[in-house]
Amino acid sequence: MAPEPLQRDLFADLGTAHKVFVTVDCASHYLVWENQHMVLLRAAADWLREGTFAASSTGSFVVDTEGHVLPE
Numbered sequence: 001m002a003p004e005p006l007q008r009d010l011f012a013d014l015g016t017a018h019k020v021f022v023t024v025d026c027a028s029h030y031l032v033w034e035n036q037h038m039v040l041l042r043a044a045a046d047w048l049r050e051g052t053f054a055a056s057s058t059g060s061f062v063v064d065t066e067g068h069v070l071p072e
Contacts, residue, residue, distance in 0.1 A: 020053040021060040023072070039063045 004023075011021045022043060024036050031040050043053050051057055053069075060072035 018051065018057050020047075020056065020058060021072075022053060022063060023061070024063045025065045036063065036065070036067070039067060 008021070011019065022039075024031060024039050027034055027036050027039075031037055047053055054061055054071075062070050062072050064070065
């Protein structure tokens with residue numbers, strides 16, 4: 001996994017205000033095969049359909065091991 005400060009730098013450099021940063025607890029680069037994989041599928045579907053994650057088009061979020069989305 002990339003160090004989070006590098007991920008935050010990349011996020012900050014994105015040339016749009018319409019973006020979200022999501023950290024999923026207990027997840028790795030193999031998230032599609034892990035217990036939390038539905039978080040990724042729901043997030044991608046919502047972003048593509050609505051342009052939002054957790055009803056927001058901007059911000060940073062944490063998804064805990066129970067699947068609860070919390071603002072960071």
